[in-house]
Amino acid sequence: MSKQIVLAALATLLTACAGDPVNGQLVITPVIFGVTVAPQATASPTPQPTPTPTPNPLAARVNGQPITLAEYQAELARYMAALPDTPAPQGEHGQRSALQFKDAALEALIEYTLIEQEAARIGIQVSDQQVADELAIAKARAGGEAKFQAWLATIRQTEADIRTLLRRELLVNAVRDHVLATMPRTAEYVHAYHIVVATEREARQVLTRLQNGAKFTALAQSLSLDESTRADGGDLGWFARHTGAVLWPEVEDAAFNLQPGETSDIVKSPIGYHIIRVTEREVRSLTEADTVHLQTVALAEWMAGLKARAQIERFV
Known part of the structure; x- marks a missing residue:
């Protein structure tokens, strides 16, 4: 099983770099810890808690740590940009796609926040040099600096956005390895x-x-x-x-x-x-297929445990 376990936004970056970053022909299925997050039809609205007034409106709060509405909207936009034919946000297709992905995008941010908090607890950090090294690899896969910048323009992302996503990927991978370190091999x-x-x-x-x-x-x-x-x-x-x-x-x-x-x-x-x-x-x-299955189950159970112990407030 590949160690490259990505959040939904990271899937956009990595698949694009491995494919055709110049033409932006992306077909992305959001995943977290290797588990596909299928778009869900939005259920009837349920009452949501009202966040404490703040200068920056919130989308959620995880153990007291805020996820701003701006962060959520940016995550949702990345989901939308990953579609093969990126729909106009205000069009009927765009609004329908946003409804399909709204919960998945918020859940990805919540899960990443939990991973980030767990990484801090167990002392896992990602250095600037690690991020720089991964960025260099991404640029090489794209065919050089010029093609990489052109690709960024097609997906409406900045290099700073990509650095953020790469840092997330590295942190998720490191935590994943920590969680799976004691899994049996036989x-x-x-x-x-x-x-x-x-x-x-x-x-x-x-x-x-x-x-x-x-x-x-x-x-x-x-x-x-x-x-x-x-x-x-x-x-x-x-x-x-x-x-x-x-x-x-x-x-x-x-x-x-x-x-x-x-x-x-x-x-x-x-x-x-x-x-x-x-x-x-x-x-x-263990066969490769059995290893993949058991690791996927272990990671899903680990995340479920984090969520069960966490205080999670959703506002969108």
Whole structure:
């Protein structure tokens, strides 16, 4: 998994630099800590707390730290600028897009503020030299200073804006690495097969046939409702716990309660009645896909914990 985990605004910068910064052909999906933030339809307005009067109107406040309305509007504008065909803000398409992104833009700023506060707590800092080094890389990717400045003009950003975004990226990456530093690199895997049928009665009949010596894979090929594994005799492959490889937690739990050569009793899931057989079991290195999944879950849970402990006031 790449270490480049970005906020929504950072996605605009990094994707553009890796793509075509001169023509500004950007297709960006906002993400934070690697989790896609899908645009949500705006629900019916709910009463919002009124911020304490201040010279700078606020969009939110996180543990007492203000997020100004100007910062929020700039973040929302970056979301809008990342669209393939940037709509006019006052047009119908622009207003509709702003509604779709308004919550995501505010949430990105809130989450970054929480990350920034956590970085201060654990002593993580980003130096000016680190930012300068990243800016030099961005300019090189763009094809040099002139093309980089031209790209900035097309997305209506300044070099100071980009420095701010790069500082955010570096801080987010550093905190991310800190959060994931203790994650395991190995896990117990099982290699399992299953047969799934529509009724408990059918499952009982399958169990009886297996007990009488029928071949598991042959029954799976002729009876199983799971089209994705049926041709391979019900082979679910190797999988570890909580990696999303098996869609049904009941099946996963049953498999990890078996030793090689053992067959489960009937296991009910939303798609039917399963019989599971484990053929192999061992501790091995996490696959890349499993690592990505487990890290994504860990980061989402970490952020959820920060939010649960934080005092967050939203004013827009």
